[in-house]
Amino acid sequence: MSEHLRQIKKKEISDHYLSKDIQNELISQLGRHILQAIVEKVHRTKYFGVIMDSTPDISHTEQLSITLCIVNCELSVGASIGEHFIGFLAIEATTGEALCNTLFGYLENLRIYINDHRGQAYDSASNMKGKVGCTTECWRLIKKALFMPCSSHSLNLVVLDAAKSSVMSVTFFSILQCIFTIFSTSTQCWSILKQYVTQLTVKPLSDTRWECHIESAKALRYQLNEVHSALETLADHAVQKKDSRTASEACSLAQEICSGPFLLCLVAWYDVLFQINRTNKLLQSPNVVMDTLKKL
Incomplete structure (x- = not known):
């Protein structure tokens, strides 16, 4: 202990970057960098589809996962479908209108143009595909956003x-x-x-x-x-x-x-x-x- 205190007083201890705060900050910075790269890729491909689902976590908070589906068109490899997860959002309401507003609000914050939204892929729950579900709310705003139900569900x-x-x-x-x-x-x-x-x-x-x-x-x-x-x-x-x-x-x-x-x-x-x-x-x-x- 005395040796440790001596090193501190003489500033002989270098930063080791092992604290939880440093680790969380590194993870956060990497996440921002990856998310920005995904947004730039979406801008290049222009049109995109949305895959969405929600589930409660261990703390009983409803978490909404959002994934964007795009078509990569590169001359070297040809056309390929890419799915990119862009985040979990904690939500309180799970109605179709609330989910639609949450989705479009998040996309606008990322500066992804919702008018380029062309596809919806959800499960067959009533709040997703019902008369007042998320699909209907999205159609009301974006007429070209076609709905594809989850075949497995x-x-x-x-x-x-x-x-x-x-x-x-x-x-x-x-x-x-x-x-x-x-x-x-x-x-x-x-x-x-x-x-x-x-x-x-x-x-x-x-x-x-x-x-x-x-x-x-x-x-x-x-x-x-x-x-x-x-x-x-x-x-x-x-x-x-x-x-x-x-x-x-x-x-x-x-x-x-x-x-x-x-x-x-x-x-x-x-x-x-x-x-x-x-x-x-x-x-x-x-x-x-x-x-x-x-x-x-």
Whole structure:
């Protein structure tokens, strides 16, 4: 400590630029430089489209992500499509009018001319494509801004409605979620699962990405006996620990996954989800073109 104080008094310590303030300032400066480069590229290409989506962050603040889509026309490489993320914006209102005003206000601050707006790509939520959605508000100001719904999101909604239309399907996916929940309650429970299921593990279900359910169904589709044995072992372990609730749930799930309706749904939904997952991967490919989307 005395040596450190001596160096400070004699000014023998040089700047090291490792504080959080310096790091944040460097990140901010780099961000401004990249954003300015994107804006200049948009000015050169003139016309652009907008890809927008919002989601709450860990602090429960709604964050709006904005991406610009342009066509790069260079003689050396030819025409190519470029998508450039330009920022997250914290928003309070998520109505179509509020989103449209936020978008155009942000573009004007960047000195990007909104009259050159030619395309809109959002999900199929009502506040985006409804009668008073963001799409309609943009059309009211920019008539040439064509709307292209997100194909992956539309496919996701189709699968969601299909799953909700059948009581057997609802029960099937509820059982899948319960299996993950019961094994993930503690490290001991998860260790019991890993003793039997070595190749694939059960996965939690996603409410927004239904094609990901393929991973949840796959574990049981090809390792049903192993999962059944794990549930029975978990029930015995819970009895020894005098955990009657876990023991009851494990026994119930072990019986459910051997029932006829569950096995039927397991085979049928795995095949359906497999095809949907393949289609969705193709839809999200960076090289996919409109002609391919129409055939799908």
